[in-house]
Amino acid sequence: MEKDSNSGSGPFEAGSAPIPDAPLLGYRNYWYPVVEARRIGRRPISVKILGEDIVLFPGKEGKVAALVDRCPHRGTMLSRGRILFPGTLSCGYHGWTYNGDGECVAAIVEGPESNLPGKVRVQSYPTEVRFGIVWAFFGEGDPPPLDEDLPPELKEPGIMTHFTFREWQCNWRNVVENYPDILHAPYVHRTSVEIIFNKVPAWGKCHFELLADGKGMHVRGIGGGVQGDYPGVGKFPAHLWWRVLRRRYKRKEWSGESTAGGDIRMPGNIVVKVRDPYCGVHISNMGWPVPVDEHRTRHLNFLVTYPGNSIHRLALKIWYNFYFRHVHQLFLRQDRRLIEVQRYREGEHLSNTDIALIQWRKLAPKIARRAKAATAAAEGQSGKPTQGQDEKERDVGLSR
Numbered sequence: 001m002e003k004d005s006n007s008g009s010g011p012f013e014a015g016s017a018p019i020p021d022a023p024l025l026g027y028r029n030y031w032y033p034v035v036e037a038r039r040i041g042r043r044p045i046s047v048k049i050l051g052e053d054i055v056l057f058p059g060k061e062g063k064v065a066a067l068v069d070r071c072p073h074r075g076t077m078l079s080r081g082r083i084l085f086p087g088t089l090s091c092g093y094h095g096w097t098y099n100g101d102g103e104c105v106a107a108i109v110e111g112p113e114s115n116l117p118g119k120v121r122v123q124s125y126p127t128e129v130r131f132g133i134v135w136a137f138f139g140e141g142d143p144p145p146l147d148e149d150l151p152p153e154l155k156e157p158g159i160m161t162h163f164t165f166r167e168w169q170c171n172w173r174n175v176v177e178n179y180p181d182i183l184h185a186p187y188v189h190r191t192s193v194e195i196i197f198n199k200v201p202a203w204g205k206c207h208f209e210l211l212a213d214g215k216g217m218h219v220r221g222i223g224g225g226v227q228g229d230y231p232g233v234g235k236f237p238a239h240l241w242w243r244v245l246r247r248r249y250k251r252k253e254w255s256g257e258s259t260a261g262g263d264i265r266m267p268g269n270i271v272v273k274v275r276d277p278y279c280g281v282h283i284s285n286m287g288w289p290v291p292v293d294e295h296r297t298r299h300l301n302f303l304v305t306y307p308g309n310s311i312h313r314l315a316l317k318i319w320y321n322f323y324f325r326h327v328h329q330l331f332l333r334q335d336r337r338l339i340e341v342q343r344y345r346e347g348e349h350l351s352n353t354d355i356a357l358i359q360w361r362k363l364a365p366k367i368a369r370r371a372k373a374a375t376a377a378a379e380g381q382s383g384k385p386t387q388g389q390d391e392k393e394r395d396v397g398l399s400r
Contacts, residue, residue: 019358019361019362020361020365021173021344021345022173022176022361022364022365024051024171024173024294025050025051025172025291025293025294026050026172026267026268026290026291027266027267027268027364027368027369028050028138028139028371029137029138029139029140029368029369029370029371030137030138030139030149030266030267030369031128031135031136031137031143031144031146031148031149031150032049032050032135032136032137032138032267032288032290033133033134033135033165033288033290033300033302034047034049034054034056034066034127034133034134034135034136034290035047035056035133035134035165036132036133036134036165037064037129037132037133037134038132039056040056040057040058040064040134041058042083043082043083044056044057044078044079044081044082044083044089045057045079046069046077046079048292048293048296049136049138049290049291049292049298050138050290050291051291051292051293051294052068052069052138053068053069053070053077053079054066054067054068054069054125054136055067055068055069055077055078055079055089056127056134057083057089058083058086058087059087059099059100060086060087060099060100063100063127063129064127064129064134065087065089065099065100065101065124065127066124066125066126066127066134066136067089067098067100067102067122067123067124067125068102068122068123068124070122071091071093071096071122072120072121072122073091073093073094073096073120074093074094076091076092076093078091078092078098078122080092080093081093084097084108085097085106087099087100088100088105088106090106090108094107094108094109095107095108095109096108096116096120098122100124101124102121102122102123102124103117103118103120103121104116104117104118104119104120104121104122105117105118125137125138126143128146130146130150131154131161131163131302132161132163133163133300139369139371140371141371149266149267151263151265151269151271151284151286153271153273153284153286153304154286154302154304156304156306158306158307159304159305159306160304160305160306160307160313160316160317161302161303161304161305162302162303162305162320162325163300163301163302163303164300164301164325164329165298165299165300166298166299166301166329166332167292167296167297167298167299168289168296168297168298168299168336168339168340169295169296169340170295170296170297170339170340170341170342171291171294171295171297171344172268172289172290172291172292172297173344174297174339174340174342174344175287175289175297175299175339176264176268176289177357177360177361178335178339179219179262179264179268179270179287179360180208180217180219180264180356180357180359180360181353181354181356181357182206182219182220182221182261182262182356183203183204183206183221183353185221186200186201186202186204186221186223187202188334188335188338189331189334189335190237191334192327192330192331192334193327193330193331194276194277194327194328194331195277196242196243197242197243197277198243198277199226199240199243200223200226200243201221201222201223201224201225201226202223202224202225202226202227202228202236202237203223203224203225203228204221204222204223204224204353205221205222205224205352205353206219206220206221206352206353206354206355206356207219207220207221207222207261207356208220208355208356208359210363211263211265214367215265215266215367216263216264216265216266216363216367217263217264217356217359217360217363218261218262218263218264219261219262219264219356219360220261220262221261226240226243227240264360266364266367266368266369267368268288268289268364269286269287269288269289270286270287271284271285271286272284272285272286273285276319276324279319279323281305281316281319281324282305282306283303283304283305284303284304284305285301285302285303285304285328286300286301286302286303286304287299287300287301287302288300288302299332301328301329301332303320303324303328305320
């Protein structure tokens with residue numbers, strides 16, 4: 001199912017029913033990227049994610065342990081403690097010691113005969129190390145496999161990955177809603193090094209369609225022209241003579257002066273497939289905003305490249321570390337300076353170009369994964385919905 005915005009200039013009517021806000025601290029019951037795996041060492045580290053303080057330390061068998069960063073004894077932060085025994089973390093206040101599952105296994109100041117071990121527990125979260133990143137599942141019950149929450153591009157064989165974490169001073173909702181707002185790209189980023197010589201649309205229409213796996217939507221912009229004559233003000237852009245390149249995309253069915261399109265998936269990441277116009281490198285570029293608290297977001301920029309052999313792999317390392325890594329951070333900074341001063345959904349006047357944004361706001365809460373316990377309880381009370389009913393509800397939620 002694919003839809004696009006009208007070509008008129010009036011505001012787009014989203015309907016009379018209010019669209020609920022996305023959760024202030026993100027969707028739970030998903031895997032999230034937390035920190036670089038290389039940071040896990042001899043000392044525990046504290047991170048805040050989805051509004052929770054979490055402590056990470058080396059667990060047993062090479063795993064990473066993730067516990068709520070609070071000792072249940074007197075409430076101090078476990079991250080201020082020490083790793084006294086392999087695979088455990090001892091509180092810095094009284095030496096209550098916890099294993100990677102959050103179970104108290106010793107209480108040092110009470111002595112070896114203490115009866116506390118086995119009776120006290122700290123909330124723990126499942127973790128997995130992949131691509132040099134520690135991932136953690138924040139939810140209830142047994143987690144699904146990490147692959148369930150990774151974009152398909154991260155599951156392809158022979159890929160090469162590069163990534164950076166940056167903290168943005170805004171709520172995660174501002175960042176994730178920048179993705180379906182796809183038509184901002186040719187306006188905000190037209191002066192970036194990445195596309196400064198490209199033929200960039202001045203205006204256009206927005207298209208969206210549901211992804212086949214049911215986990216999100218594909219959105220793209222189709223440009224109406226590289227220059228427009230706006231009544232009463234003049235032409236924009238005023239000059240075009242240096243824009244001689246046409247950006248290439250992997251989806252060959254796109255026509256016209258297309259902007260970058262991307263697949264947006266729950267809990268709120270996007271993958272854009274492009275080709276570097278100068279070096280010809282094929283890229284799957286992923287953005288994944290991770291909620292920290294109400295006013296901060298840890299933004300993961302994850303880049304996938306496709307080496308053909310060992311020499312090509314070395315060339316890609318050089319390309320990324322000495323060129324693209326720095327250039328793309330400048331690209332992201334153009335978004336960041338505007339997003340950080342946004343007030344989420346305050347006094348909005350949406351237009352036709354916001355159709356994909358509106359549909360994402362409708363879609364996300366409908367397909368968000370619920371806790372298994374809550375789902376089982378709901379199904380026990382009202383009966384499990386059939387596949388047809390579920391699909392019908394989704395279609396209603398996506399209607400214009």
